[in-house]
Amino acid sequence: MNQKIEEKLKFYAKEGRKAVAWLIDPDKTLDDFSFLEQVQKASALQLDFIFLGGSLISANGIDRIIGLVKKVNTEIPVVLFPGSLLQFSELADGILFLSLISGRNPELLIGQHVMIAPMLAKSNVEVLPTGYMLIDGGIATSVNYISQTIPIPNHKPDIAVATALAGKFLGLQHFYLDAGSGAKIPVSKEIISGIKDAVNAPLLVGGGLNELGKVKTALHAGADVVVIGNGAEKNPSLLTEVLEYVNVLNLSLNIN
Numbered sequence: 675m676n677q678k679i680e681e682k683l684k685f686y687a688k689e690g691r692k693a694v695a696w697l698i699d700p701d702k703t704l705d706d707f708s709f710l711e712q713v714q715k716a717s718a719l720q721l722d723f724i725f726l727g728g729s730l731i732s733a734n735g736i737d738r739i740i741g742l743v744k745k746v747n748t749e750i751p752v753v754l755f756p757g758s759l760l761q762f763s764e765l766a767d768g769i770l771f772l773s774l775i776s777g778r779n780p781e782l783l784i785g786q787h788v789m790i791a792p793m794l795a796k797s798n799v800e801v802l803p804t805g806y807m808l809i810d811g812g813i814a815t816s817v818n819y820i821s822q823t824i825p826i827p828n829h830k831p832d833i834a835v836a837t838a839l840a841g842k843f844l845g846l847q848h849f850y851l852d853a854g855s856g857a858k859i860p861v862s863k864e865i866i867s868g869i870k871d872a873v874n875a876p877l878l879v880g881g882g883l884n885e886l887g888k889v890k891t892a893l894h895a896g897a898d899v900v901v902i903g904n905g906a907e908k909n910p911s912l913l914t915e916v917l918e919y920v921n922v923l924n925l926s927l928n929i930n
């Protein structure tokens with residue numbers, strides 16, 4: 675089984691190297707030329723991952739976007755971050771096989787997974803078993819509504835840690851803490867550090883990271899990968915700023 679992305683994530687978590695994922699919403703890309711320019715710029719600044727997905731996408735343009743990315747860069751892994759099993763593509767390098775462990779919606783805990791497992795078994799797409807935890811970001815988000823689940827309160831690290839530990843004991847290998855796209859308040863540093871200490875596994879953090887200061891807080895609290903979506907859509911220079919900051923940080927740790 676293909677394990678390149680998992681190895682990379684485990685190496686980052688072990689060495690303390692920080693990584694950046696750019697979340698692209700397939701419904702919201704620019705014209706092809708500007709998009710490719712953005713990809714090239716980000717890859718020159720050592721972008722680590724491209725994530726692709728959304729809570730709800732109106733046209734499945736995923737294959738097309740992966741094709742475009744691969745035309746200019748075959749190094750950056752393209753990882754599916756699916757809102758549902760409809761968002762699958764054989765062309766992706768990996769898939770976050772998300773189980774929404776903060777919620778109690780069986781379809782998103784195990785249901786959709788059963789439906790797509792045979793197809794994944796036949797593909798070359800690397801499967802990344804991921805405990806997906808929705809944390810209250812101070813505003814109702816698309817993921818809240820679409821998943822029909824209640825997020826974990828952002829000021830209750832004990833509940834978040836217990837949830838992540840349960841995921842770890844079930845064998846999940848990665849954890850994604852999400853305040854939801856466009857969150858007003860990102861995942862608290864207490865939740866990030868509490869979970870990092872408890873599970874000792876690669877930690878992805880996203881939702882509302884729309885300023886460098888918020889990204890720094892998440893990284894210093896223990897995030898291994900920060901995910902930037904809306905922030906980059908609204909202000910493309912944010913991605914550049916974050917990548918430059920992370921490069922310097924990794925250099926200072928001598929682990930670039």
Ligand SMILES: CC(C)=CCC/C(C)=C/CC/C(C)=C/CC/C(C)=C/COP(=O)(O)OP(=O)(O)O
Nearest residue numbers: 727728729757758759772782786816817821855
């Ligand atoms: C295992 C497979 C293949 C499917 C199930 C996947 C699960 C459990 C999904 C959890 C619930 C869910 C709807 C997640 C969506 C996460 C996501 C890609 C969010 C991106 O942001 P949007 O919520 O689309 O933000 P905007 O509203 O800003 O576009």
Ligand SMILES: O=P(O)(O)OC[C@@H](O)CO
Nearest residue numbers: 855856880881882903904
């Ligand atoms: O769009 P933003 O707020 O950056 O959030 C990214 C991602 O974590 C949402 O699921």
Ligand SMILES: [Mg+2]
Nearest residue numbers: 699728729730
């Ligand atoms: Mg979206």
